[in-house]
Amino acid sequence: MRALGIDGAWVMEPRVFHDSRGSFHEWFRAPDLTEAAGYGLGLAQANCSVSSRGTLRGIHFADVPPGQAKYVTCVRGAVLDVVVDLRTGSPTYRAWEAVRLDDRDHRAVHLAEGLGHAFMALTDDATVVYLCSRGYAPAREHGVHPLDPDLAIAWPADLTPVLSDKDAAAPPLAEAERAGLLPSYEACTEWYARLRTATQVADGAPRIPAGR
Secondary structure (H helix, E strand, O other): EEEEEOEEEEEOOOOOOOOOOEEEOOOOOOHHHHHHHHHOOHHHHHHHHOOOOOOEEEEEEEEEOOOOOOOEEEEEEEEEEEEEEEEEEEOOOEEEEEEEOOOOOOOOOEEOOOEEEEEEEOOOEEEEEEEOOOOOOHHEEEEOOOOOOOOOOOOOOOOOOOOOHHHHHOOOHHHHOOOOOOOOOHHHHHHHHHHHHHHHHHOOOOOOOOOO
């Protein structure tokens, strides 16, 4: 697991084994994720989406707590996967990072609760599968417009973005902040600490006192 520039986001770059039959790789390893984040994914739901070239999905996020952590990969075709820091008060608030996910290198991206997620399909039939720490809960789900000029995400210039009606109607970041929709960095870091403590207790490790 390699940390990205946004706290709470990592990319997994697996070793892919090829032979005359095809290939094999491990696209998810719970111990690696727990070592990187300090707590596990707590799998509650697995999703699969298939997108035509140019389809742009996101930017999606959920209320924290409990939020929804995601572990994302592309099993067919290619997408440009983007993590956006939507946590007000974060040192990297409004920053974004892009990772190409495809069926050649088989990278995966993990994003912690409170971070925004979006991707654009670079090929037809781009198939993205992702593991979620919490199930879908419409009342807790929100979005920010992926073409917000204040974010200035560098989507591929040669593709015309195709958005769902819901994503096209999402507010820009400034409006979402004014409306109080965005998670705070303080609430998120407190939630991460709770999850790490729960992991330590479950593993039988000594509990770290508050403030130490």
